[in-house]
Amino acid sequence: MLKIAYSDIFRYSVPEKHRFPMQKYTMIPERLVAEGTISTDNFFAPDRLSEDEILSTHTADYWQQLKTQTLPRKEARAIGFEMTPALVERGRYIAHATYECALYAQQYGVAMNVAGGTHHAFADHGEGFCVFNDVCIASNLLLNRGQAQRILIIDLDVHQGNGNASIMADESRVFVFSMHGGKNYPFRKQKSDLDIELDNETGDKEYLQILTGTLPRLINEFGPDMIFYQSAVDVLATDKLGKLALTLDGCKARDEYVLRQAKSANIPVAIVMGGGYSEDIEDVVEAHCNTFRLAQQIYFGEMAG
Numbered sequence: 001m002l003k004i005a006y007s008d009i010f011r012y013s014v015p016e017k018h019r020f021p022m023q024k025y026t027m028i029p030e031r032l033v034a035e036g037t038i039s040t041d042n043f044f045a046p047d048r049l050s051e052d053e054i055l056s057t058h059t060a061d062y063w064q065q066l067k068t069q070t071l072p073r074k075e076a077r078a079i080g081f082e083m084t085p086a087l088v089e090r091g092r093y094i095a096h097a098t099y100e101c102a103l104y105a106q107q108y109g110v111a112m113n114v115a116g117g118t119h120h121a122f123a124d125h126g127e128g129f130c131v132f133n134d135v136c137i138a139s140n141l142l143l144n145r146g147q148a149q150r151i152l153i154i155d156l157d158v159h160q161g162n163g164n165a166s167i168m169a170d171e172s173r174v175f176v177f178s179m180h181g182g183k184n185y186p187f188r189k190q191k192s193d194l195d196i197e198l199d200n201e202t203g204d205k206e207y208l209q210i211l212t213g214t215l216p217r218l219i220n221e222f223g224p225d226m227i228f229y230q231s232a233v234d235v236l237a238t239d240k241l242g243k244l245a246l247t248l249d250g251c252k253a254r255d256e257y258v259l260r261q262a263k264s265a266n267i268p269v270a271i272v273m274g275g276g277y278s279e280d281i282e283d284v285v286e287a288h289c290n291t292f293r294l295a296q297q298i299y300f301g302e303m304a305g
């Protein structure tokens with residue numbers, strides 16, 4: 001069945017006008033259940049990272065600063081959420097959820113985290129709404145425990161996964177593919193294994209052409225036994241931060257393409273959400289829900305559960 005990591009802790013309390021649409025973490029699961037795409041049986045409550053698991057990827061100094069709430073003010077501000085013990089706790093659950101999704105994906109073909117995709121977190125610092133790097137931690141745990149040998153990260157968030165690129169720079173068993181806006185945050189980009197920079201206003205047709213011209217070759221040549229897919233919806237034309245021009249249908253076609261590629265190659269895929277900042281939260285929630293609907297349809301047919 002479609003296993004979905006969900007916890008109330010994902011929804012962090014932010015000021016009313018904060019640009020991060022925190023409500024999406026409850027709106028997405030509620031909508032999917034209400035419409036019958038899934039039932040509450042699909043959800044699992046994730047565990048949290050142990051300190052050793054954090055240290056698989058992050059530096060001891062950074063972890064100590066988080067643990068003791070002594071992160072320098074400037075570094076805390078770069079994260080973009082109020083730094084509290086609850087924020088750190090939340091990050092531990094989100095990242096462990098991504099690891100658990102990978103294990104469930106190995107069992108069922110696909111699994112999804114309602115949160116995650118914190119690809120701007122580096123080994124020694126966080127930024128851009130990211131405290132811990134969930135996909136890198138999950139990847140390192142899989143590799144360290146012999147649960148995967150070659151991992152492909154498909155990061156289609158509109159922002160470059162600079163943390164992924166930096167953390168995995170010297171790890172040949174992890175291939176980081178990031179397709180993102182060239183003229184967008186982070187303005188000083190890191191080097192992924194493959195970066196594709198898109199022009200502002202790139203629309204559905206061009207976007208899908210580039211993706212379909214790239215992904216099959218990557219999967220073929222690298223030969224992953226695990227895929228992490230960051231299915232962010234900040235590629236939408238309605239996005240306040242994105243600068244691209246995808247429609248809801250285009251975004252859905254993107255997700256469908258990635259999932260069908262993974263499924264036909266018989267490679268487990270763990271999906272993490274990443275960003276989405278459309279003016280109307282409806283666009284964000286609907287686009288994310290499409291990813292869940294597709295996963296349910298493609299892997300498990302039309303039936304709930």
Ligand SMILES: [Zn+2]
Nearest residue numbers: 157159234275
């Ligand atoms: Zn983003």
